[in-house]
Amino acid sequence: MTFVAPDPTLQALAPRPGPRSKTDLFVSFSWLALQGFGGVLAIVQRELVEKKQWMTLEEFVDDWAVAQILPGPNVVNLSLMIGDRYFGMRGALAALAGMLALPLVIVLLLAALLGGVAELPATQGALRGMGAVAAGLIAATGIKLIAALKLNVMGLTACWAFAILALLCIGYLRLPLIWVLLCLGAPACWLAYQRLGRDPAQGNTE
Numbered sequence: 001m002t003f004v005a006p007d008p009t010l011q012a013l014a015p016r017p018g019p020r021s022k023t024d025l026f027v028s029f030s031w032l033a034l035q036g037f038g039g040v041l042a043i044v045q046r047e048l049v050e051k052k053q054w055m056t057l058e059e060f061v062d063d064w065a066v067a068q069i070l071p072g073p074n075v076v077n078l079s080l081m082i083g084d085r086y087f088g089m090r091g092a093l094a095a096l097a098g099m100l101a102l103p104l105v106i107v108l109l110l111a112a113l114l115g116g117v118a119e120l121p122a123t124q125g126a127l128r129g130m131g132a133v134a135a136g137l138i139a140a141t142g143i144k145l146i147a148a149l150k151l152n153v154m155g156l157t158a159c160w161a162f163a164i165l166a167l168l169c170i171g172y173l174r175l176p177l178i179w180v181l182l183c184l185g186a187p188a189c190w191l192a193y194q195r196l197g198r199d200p201a202q203g204n205t206e
Contacts, residue, residue, distance in 0.1 A: 017053045022087050022094040028052070029079050029098030034106075040075040042137040045144065054082065061148040069181060075099065153195045154188065162188050 019025045028047075035043045041064075048054050055063070067077035076099055083095030114123070149159040166184055169175045 019054065019086050019091075022083075022091055025083050025087065025091055025094045026098040029083075029095045030102050032075075033099050033103045042141040044075055044078065045141050048082075057145065057148045058151050061145055064145075069185070153192050155195070158188075158191060 019028060032040065032044055032047055035047070045060060049057055049060050063078055063081055064074065067074045067081065070077045076096065079095040079099045080092045083091035083093070085091075087094070149156055152159050154162075162184055166180055169180045169184070170177065
């Protein structure tokens, strides 16, 4: 029997997996919210990109960048964007409801159960331990997302330069986020615009 390699062109034209319905959106984001309680970024990237394949890694980085600079929680903004992309306003509301409904119930229950023990040393120690785990999850996900920068229109060197400058401004100088976005985001947008103007084909990587 002769093995025939799959045609990359046919693979590119194959329909991309996506949510089957608004109910699927609601259930999927409810499951995401429950898994990522306190640290959603790592869970969202694994579920949407690696498991469900609703997005490519590059698309996830682009959408997450937009969600990051918009007001409100990042993952909530991302759920609205994905829901709207597939089913319009109703899809956005379904994804948002899935993202918030069950966590809201859990938070209210925990507040009622743990309100009297929140100041105990054991409780404070547990919270600090969970904070360390959440930081590790975010750092690991950030390392995984670095691969997507290879296809960024600005180029890998410029991406690294802006990333290091942002880390220094926020982590070391403790500058307000709004000033970091204005001082670094504006020149980054200008550079990307210039690169796209010189080579319009880079604007379409699909």
